[in-house]
Amino acid sequence: MTVAFDIAILGAGPAGMAAAARATQLGASVVVLDEQASPGGQIYRNVDQASAAQHRILGPDYSHGHSLTQALRKSGAVHCAGATVWDVSRDGLVTYSKGGQPAQIRAKHLILATGATERPMPLPGWTLPGAMTAGAAQILLKSGALVARDPVLIGSGPLLYLLAAQMITAGRKPRAMIETQSRSDMWAARHDLPGALRGWRYLAKGAGLLTKIMAAGIPRYTAAREIALEGADTLTSVRFTSHGKPHEIATKTALLHHGVVPNTQISRALRLEHAYDQSQRCFVPQVDGLCLSSEPNISIAGDGAGIGGAKVAALSGEIAAFGAASRLGLITPQTQQAGVAPLQRKRQHELHARPFLDRAYPPATQSLSPADTTLICRCEEVTAGDIRRFAKLGCKGPNQAKAFGRAGMGPCQGRFCGLTVTELLAQETGQSQDDTGALRIRAPLKPVTLGELAAYDANSQET
Amino acid sequence: MQFHFEDRRLSAPRGATVASALLGAGITAFRETPVSGAARGPFCLMGACYDCLVSINGVTVQACMTPIEEGLQVCRVRPRLTENEDKA
Amino acid sequence: MTTLVIGGGVVGMSVAYGLLKQGARVTVIDGSDTDARASRGNFGLVWIQGKGAKAPHYAAWSRSSAKLWQGFAQDLKAVTGIDISFSQIGGVEYFTNADELQQDAADLQGLRDHFKGDYPFEVLEHSRLKQLVPEIGPKVVGGIHSPMDGHVNPLLLLRALSAAVQHMGGRLQTGAKVTEIAGADRAYTVTLETGDRIEGEALVLAAGLGSADYGADLGFEAPVRPQQGQVLITEKLPFFLKYPSGRIRQVNEGGVQIGASKAETGADTTDLPTLQELARYAVDVFPMLEHVQLVRSWAALRVMSPDGLPIYQRSAKYAGAHFVTCHSGITLAAAHAGLLPDWIQDRNTAPDLSLFSESRFSV
Numbered sequence: 043m044t045v046a047f048d049i050a051i052l053g054a055g056p057a058g059m060a061a062a063a064r065a066t067q068l069g070a071s072v073v074v075l076d077e078q079a080s081p082g083g084q085i086y087r088n089v090d091q092a093s094a095a096q097h098r099i100l101g102p103d104y105s106h107g108h109s110l111t112q113a114l115r116k117s118g119a120v121h122c123a124g125a126t127v128w129d130v131s132r133d134g135l136v137t138y139s140k141g142g143q144p145a146q147i148r149a150k151h152l153i154l155a156t157g158a159t160e161r162p163m164p165l166p167g168w169t170l171p172g173a174m175t176a177g178a179a180q181i182l183l184k185s186g187a188l189v190a191r192d193p194v195l196i197g198s199g200p201l202l203y204l205l206a207a208q209m210i211t212a213g214r215k216p217r218a219m220i221e222t223q224s225r226s227d228m229w230a231a232r233h234d235l236p237g238a239l240r241g242w243r244y245l246a247k248g249a250g251l252l253t254k255i256m257a258a259g260i261p262r263y264t265a266a267r268e269i270a271l272e273g274a275d276t277l278t279s280v281r282f283t284s285h286g287k288p289h290e291i292a293t294k295t296a297l298l299h300h301g302v303v304p305n306t307q308i309s310r311a312l313r314l315e316h317a318y319d320q321s322q323r324c325f326v327p328q329v330d331g332l333c334l335s336s337e338p339n340i341s342i343a344g345d346g347a348g349i350g351g352a353k354v355a356a357l358s359g360e361i362a363a364f365g366a367a368s369r370l371g372l373i374t375p376q377t378q379q380a381g382v383a384p385l386q387r388k389r390q391h392e393l394h395a396r397p398f399l400d401r402a403y404p405p406a407t408q409s410l411s412p413a414d415t416t417l418i419c420r421c422e423e424v425t426a427g428d429i430r431r432f433a434k435l436g437c438k439g440p441n442q443a444k445a446f447g448r449a450g451m452g453p454c455q456g457r458f459c460g461l462t463v464t465e466l467l468a469q470e471t472g473q474s475q476d477d478t479g480a481l482r483i484r485a486p487l488k489p490v491t492l493g494e495l496a497a498y499d500a501n502s503q504e505t
Numbered sequence: 506m507q508f509h510f511e512d513r514r515l516s517a518p519r520g521a522t523v524a525s526a527l528l529g530a531g532i533t534a535f536r537e538t539p540v541s542g543a544a545r546g547p548f549c550l551m552g553a554c555y556d557c558l559v560s561i562n563g564v565t566v567q568a569c570m571t572p573i574e575e576g577l578q579v580c581r582v583r584p585r586l587t588e589n590e591d592k593a
Numbered sequence: 594m595t596t597l598v599i600g601g602g603v604v605g606m607s608v609a610y611g612l613l614k615q616g617a618r619v620t621v622i623d624g625s626d627t628d629a630r631a632s633r634g635n636f637g638l639v640w641i642q643g644k645g646a647k648a649p650h651y652a653a654w655s656r657s658s659a660k661l662w663q664g665f666a667q668d669l670k671a672v673t674g675i676d677i678s679f680s681q682i683g684g685v686e687y688f689t690n691a692d693e694l695q696q697d698a699a700d701l702q703g704l705r706d707h708f709k710g711d712y713p714f715e716v717l718e719h720s721r722l723k724q725l726v727p728e729i730g731p732k733v734v735g736g737i738h739s740p741m742d743g744h745v746n747p748l749l750l751l752r753a754l755s756a757a758v759q760h761m762g763g764r765l766q767t768g769a770k771v772t773e774i775a776g777a778d779r780a781y782t783v784t785l786e787t788g789d790r791i792e793g794e795a796l797v798l799a800a801g802l803g804s805a806d807y808g809a810d811l812g813f814e815a816p817v818r819p820q821q822g823q824v825l826i827t828e829k830l831p832f833f834l835k836y837p838s839g840r841i842r843q844v845n846e847g848g849v850q851i852g853a854s855k856a857e858t859g860a861d862t863t864d865l866p867t868l869q870e871l872a873r874y875a876v877d878v879f880p881m882l883e884h885v886q887l888v889r890s891w892a893a894l895r896v897m898s899p900d901g902l903p904i905y906q907r908s909a910k911y912a913g914a915h916f917v918t919c920h921s922g923i924t925l926a927a928a929h930a931g932l933l934p935d936w937i938q939d940r941n942t943a944p945d946l947s948l949f950s951e952s953r954f955s956v
Contacts, residue, residue, distance in 0.1 A: 077552060077570065084551055091520070129865060137865060159553050171533035171546030178550035187525035275544040276533050420556060423540040435755045438768035439626020445633040446752040453555040453828065453888045479626050484889045485863050489828065491564060493883030496872040539829035539847055564884045565828055
């Protein structure tokens with residue numbers, strides 16, 4: 043039979059863990075479904091199992107995750123680990139696979155806490171083995187696995203500096219930083235600096251990371267353009283220009299990053315309302331002050347509802363818990379207001395540095411508008427030029443472009459091409475990104491074998 | 506732990522995923538794409554990109570989401586297509 | 594004289610392409626990216642066996658299209674360079690239920706009798722079918738092979754038609770929301786949401802389910818309703834499935850496509866019980882698919898008339914307006930491109946489509 047809960051939380055990162063702890067405290071029965079074996083999400087991945095050496099490398103911001111995993115463990119919420127969710131219905135039925143077996147749970151309220159994914163960074167050669175995301179390298183560090191020697195870090199943003207600093211501590215000093223931002227970006231961000239100073243801790247942290255990178259003698263190439271990853275079957279070198287001057291660096295590993303964006307696969311599959319956020323250059327699901335989406339029984343918390351980082355995610359998880367509990371009638375409106383107000387103030391404070399960071403480290407232009415020959419859909423091997431040709435054939439939106447050329451039809455279902463397709467079509471047609479729209483996301487959210495799907499009898503499982 | 510990738514015998518620390526184990530052994534190219542036959546390997550390591558696909562017990566799985574087990578046989582996915590080719 | 598084609602799906606684009614080939618001036622007006630689009634969700638069959646079991650004129654019309662298909666695909670390739678992966682080496686319908694096999698075989702025999710023997714198909718029991726398709730499982734009781742059947746990549750067809758229409762000088766107005774169609778004899782004005790107006794002397798209404806919104810203004814009943822079909826597609830596999838069937842085929846990119854359910858609803862969302870039913874059928878027919886990953890599913894809406902057959906209707910209200918709809922826009926694409934333009938332009942070489950008029954519903 044299908045087990046029923048008041049609240050199902052999808053994702054056990056900071057937002058999901060905080061939401062679970064708070065929601066159970068407010069009297070809700072809660073299940074947290076997560077794909078990983080242990081709680082933490084990507085940011086606090088493996089935090090409970092990591093060795094002392096790993097904690098030293100990853101720093102106190104990582105170790106902070108302990109408090110959230112402990113709170114989750116003590117909360118009484120059911121933590122369903124190793125669960126791959128592949129279908130979610132608007133009425134709260136969640137279908138997932140665990141150990142190759144399908145199962146379902148039903149909840150009166152859903153909290154989507156699916157976090158962020160790397161912003162797609164299409165560059166020539168970005169599909170070569172050896173090219174990975176910066177997030178991938180962090181995952182290796184967090185899992186205690188070996189990270190390749192002498193990697194080159196490419197892109198922009200605070201995470202790139204954090205990774206470089208962590209790798210230095212780990213004794214795996216990056217060979218070079220190839221940074222796409224330039225002085226003019228910092229100049230453009232100057233108006234946001236006063237606001238950002240109120241979030242000074244973030245800026246101080248950033249400055250500390252940069253000092254460490256400089257002290258380690260890692261060459262930094264800024265205003266990088268015309269980046270190309272080269273190699274026959276695997277990556278062998280990176281070519282680029284910095285301030286107009288050409289460079290080539292031999293490496294087997296390149297780590298790419300130019301920001302993270304909300305993971306909207308589930309919110310899109312549920313056809314919730316989204317809008318394009320010009321400052322973050324991505325689609326963001328529409329939520330209110332209590333994290334409620336356009337569907338009254340579905341909340342979205344954490345980076346999945348707009349990038350704010352781990353602390354903001356945890357705070358919004360708690361806010362979402364109050365919102366859900368109030369909607370379910372478990373708490374009075376007064377309790378909700380009293381609980382939410384201080385959380386919202388703290389969240390506002392944590393967000394002070396955000397506009398400055400967004401402007402000082404913008405996404406790489408080369409990847410927002412890739413050259414015609416650059417692959418933008420990794421699964422189906424569709425190029426930017428293909429999308430531009432489809433626009434000339436009359437494609438106004440990504441779904442027609444998908445029909446014409448398969449971008450977004452592969453197993454990743456547009457996770458690494460969807461935003462690029464929208465940007466390209468918007469550039470070609472002159473429409474806004476909102477008018478251009480986004481790819482429809484279909485079940486299964488992650489592939490499932492036909493045998494598994496066939497064997498499961500949903501009807502007999504319903505109570 | 507011991508495991509096999511194709512006919513190579515490799516070892517990996519406990520707790521490793523198939524992806525981190527192969528990367529640790531210096532293998533970055535895990536498969537060839539069905540579209541062009543290009544070599545691919547792990548990209549995101551968080552289950553989103555589907556570039557680290559391998560075949561285990563005849564099922565295509567994400568290497569980054571699959572824990573290594575003792576004696577595991579991991580194969581390359583090589584679904585290179587030859588359209589309308591009759592089976593011999 | 595400009596003909597306005599309302600609807601840039603496979604039906605509208607096939608007609609537009611055919612008109613352009615005859616030298617007509619054509620403007621195609623197409624809707625938004627998220628409109629219901631049978632052309633993006635269909636199964637991709639050029640299918641004859643069993644079609645029109647109770648309506649031989651429909652069987653004959655479908656077959657005339659199937660016979661034109663090879664040339665149609667070649668023409669499109671010559672014009673656009675796009676190979677739409679058309680194959681017509683025959684198709685096989687698989688049965689896991691003996692009664693269904695018997696019923697379908699009887700229907701086909703009825704058509705064979707009607708066409709005086711000119712209706713090729715063969716009923717194969719399990720062991721003979723296994724010689725033809727070794728991958729079938731023990732639950733398959735038998736199948737029906739017909740050399741008349743084929744399949745195509747319907748998305749490449751849509752793209753090729755778009756390219757061809759543009760290449761041949763047709764105007765393609767996409768992302769256009771039609772707010773009004775004002776008609777008069779040989780004078781049509783289409784007003785878009787943007788305020789833009791497009792004028793023409795003839796009009797073809799081929800807007801699928803959207804036709805119902807504009808039909809009355811032009812003198813059509815346009816009695817179309819949505820019928821939902823859900824489809825699964827697997828990861829890409831090495832080619833093993835030579836013959837397409839009505840419910841399972843391997844597409845040219847390698848994925849195995851499984852369909853299609855039928856539900857009387859306008860909801861374009863999939864549901865788990867239906868997906869499971871489709872998966873079960875596929876695994877019953879080809880047990881090797883058990884370990885294959887399903888990567889995507891979708892629900893699309895068929896455009897159905899009350900009897901399921903196409904409607905070809907000239908407007909009784911205004912000269913020069915035509916209504917075209919069907920739920921088999923792929924199978925009929927070659928006929929729509931090759932034969933329908935004569936009917937639209939009122940030539941004496943036009944096919945007799947009187948049995949497909951709307952008047953059949955008012956008796």
